[in-house]
Amino acid sequence: MKKSLIIYSSVDGHTEKISKKISENLVHSHEVDLISLDEVKSKNLNDFDQIVIGASIRYGNYRKELFKFVDENVGVLSLKENAFFSVNVVARKEEKNNKDTNPYISKFLKNTKWSPKIIDVFAGVVDYPSYKYFDKFMIRLIMFITKGPTNTKNRYEFTDWNRVKKFSSLLDNQ
């Protein structure tokens, strides 16, 4: 069986949830290890046939640790079957929800020497009740400006789980 490593960079847990779903979709054909970017040092990347990285956006940025990890491992990553996905709420918009139109995919590719073989973007979550005052205020403002939902009593999940399934199938056939 092929071995896959799925690495997630997640602040509030949604990218982790998507990564878990991908790993569930892959287990029939792959031996899958799922790990947070913060713990990935415990893994030897050479042990895997496939490496998948998923990362979320906060205030326009990925975590800097993501770029550090990719920079340090671009050689080994490129030798493997590999894929990258981004999670952000801009991707809820039809015109910004694919790899050629989502600004955070361009941002990732611009800042790394890695050219992932499969790339996708998934819309994430706005979970107002879980945010502290400042974040709640800022996200609500951004949502207001971009014509998104503004009721701070609610959690809004924009993820298209069918799309996550399709992405998993591509990984399956890689």
Ligand SMILES: Cc1cc2nc3c(=O)[nH]c(=O)nc-3n(C[C@H](O)[C@H](O)[C@H](O)COP(=O)(O)O)c2cc1C
């Ligand atoms: C404080 C904060 C800032 C965010 N900034 C952005 C942003 O600049 N652009 C965007 O598209 N999404 C933004 N998001 C949405 C997140 O990308 C989305 O909630 C995602 O599901 C988070 O994934 P995670 O739980 O794995 O961190 C932000 C969310 C929070 C809580």
